[in-house]
Amino acid sequence: MDQAKRRKTVIGEVTSDKMDKTIVVKVVRLVKHPIFHKMIRQTKKFKAHDYKNECSIGDKVQMIETRPLSKEKRWRVTKILEKIKEN
Numbered sequence: 025m026d027q028a029k030r031r032k033t034v035i036g037e038v039t040s041d042k043m044d045k046t047i048v049v050k051v052v053r054l055v056k057h058p059i060f061h062k063m064i065r066q067t068k069k070f071k072a073h074d075y076k077n078e079c080s081i082g083d084k085v086q087m088i089e090t091r092p093l094s095k096e097k098r099w100r101v102t103k104i105l106e107k108i109k110e111n
Contacts, residue, residue, distance in 0.1 A: 036049040
């Protein structure tokens with residue numbers, strides 16, 4: 025199997041772009057509660073590598089899992105799905 029096919033991909037929203045070549049992405053997923061059987065919204069923040077500093081706050085991005093790039097950075101931006109319009 026190809027190496028890229030085994031890597032996880034997630035879609036999330038950029039919450040911070042203040043670091044150089046790094047963004048913070050909030051990923052939301054729906055999970056069914058084991059007892060009450062209702063859908064619960066769970067969020068998690070990831071730090072991702074943004075090589076060209078293209079992403080800004082509010083953008084929707086797709087990330088792929090990669091080797092550790094720093095202490096907390098294990099994701100890389102593959103594409104920007106939705107760009108927020110600037111005023």
